[in-house]
Amino acid sequence: MPTKSYFEKLPPFPNDVPVAKLPRISFAKLLDNETEESEALFSATRKLGFFMLDFQDCAEGQSFLEKSETMFEINKKICEMDIGDLAQYAYHPPHSLFGYKKLGDIKIKDGRPDRLTFYNISQDDMTGIAKPMSHPPCVESHRADVWDFMNQAHSIIELICSHLDTQLRLPLGTLASMQPMSLPSGTALRLLQYPPQPESDRRTSLLGHTDIRTLTILFNLTGGFQILLPGRDATDNSAWMYVKPEPGYAIINLGDAMVEWSGGILRSNMHRVTFAPGEQSKLPRYSLAYLVRPDGDAPMKRLGGEGSLIPQAEGGGEEDTMTAREREVHKSIAIQSGKDNARSRGGIEI
Ligand SMILES: O=C(O)CCC(=O)C(=O)O
Numbered sequence: 001m002p003t004k005s006y007f008e009k010l011p012p013f014p015n016d017v018p019v020a021k022l023p024r025i026s027f028a029k030l031l032d033n034e035t036e037e038s039e040a041l042f043s044a045t046r047k048l049g050f051f052m053l054d055f056q057d058c059a060e061g062q063s064f065l066e067k068s069e070t071m072f073e074i075n076k077k078i079c080e081m082d083i084g085d086l087a088q089y090a091y092h093p094p095h096s097l098f099g100y101k102k103l104g105d106i107k108i109k110d111g112r113p114d115r116l117t118f119y120n121i122s123q124d125d126m127t128g129i130a131k132p133m134s135h136p137p138c139v140e141s142h143r144a145d146v147w148d149f150m151n152q153a154h155s156i157i158e159l160i161c162s163h164l165d166t167q168l169r170l171p172l173g174t175l176a177s178m179q180p181m182s183l184p185s186g187t188a189l190r191l192l193q194y195p196p197q198p199e200s201d202r203r204t205s206l207l208g209h210t211d212i213r214t215l216t217i218l219f220n221l222t223g224g225f226q227i228l229l230p231g232r233d234a235t236d237n238s239a240w241m242y243v244k245p246e247p248g249y250a251i252i253n254l255g256d257a258m259v260e261w262s263g264g265i266l267r268s269n270m271h272r273v274t275f276a277p278g279e280q281s282k283l284p285r286y287s288l289a290y291l292v293r294p295d296g297d298a299p300m301k302r303l304g305g306e307g308s309l310i311p312q313a314e315g316g317g318e319e320d321t322m323t324a325r326e327r328e329v330h331k332s333i334a335i336q337s338g339k340d341n342a343r344s345r346g347g348i349e350i
């Protein structure tokens with residue numbers, strides 16, 4: 001999450017709310033290639049599929065936090081816009097998820113409408129490998145800043161991938177080569193807003209799901225984000241625990257593509273968003289997610305080969321022949337209708 005001064009403008013997350021303890025990993029130690037940190041990262045990605053990445057202990061990390069604050073400022077400006085004006089930038093699921101999603105058009109599990117809006121900015125648009133899309137002036141005037149944020153965010157993803165290559169005993173560069181910035185993909189910066197909910201009617205705003213993608217860098221300022229504890233049933237409300245947003249950290253989570261590529265060694269875990277606890281519930285909730293998707297043509301089959309830890313598919317065959325792009329469309333249709341049969345996956349014993 002962004003810097004401390006940014007957090008101090010908000011009411012605190014209450015002390016008496018139970019929270020999930022996510023492993024903490026140091027960005028500086030990953031940059032320094034420290035073996036222990038690399039192993040801790042691997043353990044977190046296998047056992048939970050979530051960890052907190054600490055950006056405070058080096059200049060590169062601080063610079064990333066500052067860039068993320070600029071993205072929050074853009075988000076606030078989008079949210080101040082007239083809904084009618086935003087409608088001209090509407091996204092078109094399932095084939096294009098870029099642009100503005102209005103309130104209520106994704107269903108939660110029981111069929112009721114969601115309680116969030118978001119604006120997805122395509123990475124390919126910002127890097128120039130796709131035809132530029134039209135955006136509101138508050139995005140257009142910050143194209144260079146968004147590109148700058150994405151560029152650093154992507155280098156952080158590559159760093160995480162290089163540690164996972166080492167741990168999975170894959171040739172260095174394998175995981176990053178499935179999701180390069182230079183090839184067309186669905187990678188996006190998502191700027192989310194959750195309006196405050198009336199006290200008499202509070203509920204899940206974004207349905208429980210796993211991310212379809214490879215990796216997500218998520219910045220939260222206020223509470224509301226919850227993970228499903230491993231081994232617990234998603235229909236049991238007490239199995240969902242808040243993650244407390246903390247200054248200087250991002251929440252990193254692994255998506256389904258990492259489970260597929262690693263033959264089930266890495267884990268993608270269910271998460272959802274509900275109302276914030278305590279005084280924070282009275283504010284609109286802003287969050288920011290850098291959602292990395294694979295190169296659109298990437299196969300969703302397990303990687304592996306000589307010497308890697310990744311097990312062979314049972315019977316030697318492969319279970320899924322879809323490309324990343326086909327899988328994304330499939331999942332988007334399911335999510336949109338609330339019929340996504342989501343569950344935490346991966347994390348097999350090795
Ligand atoms: O807004 C949040 O905190 C989480 C959003 C999320 O899980 C997603 O966009 O996939």
Ligand SMILES: [Fe+2]
Pocket residue numbers: 209210211271
């Ligand atoms: Fe998510």
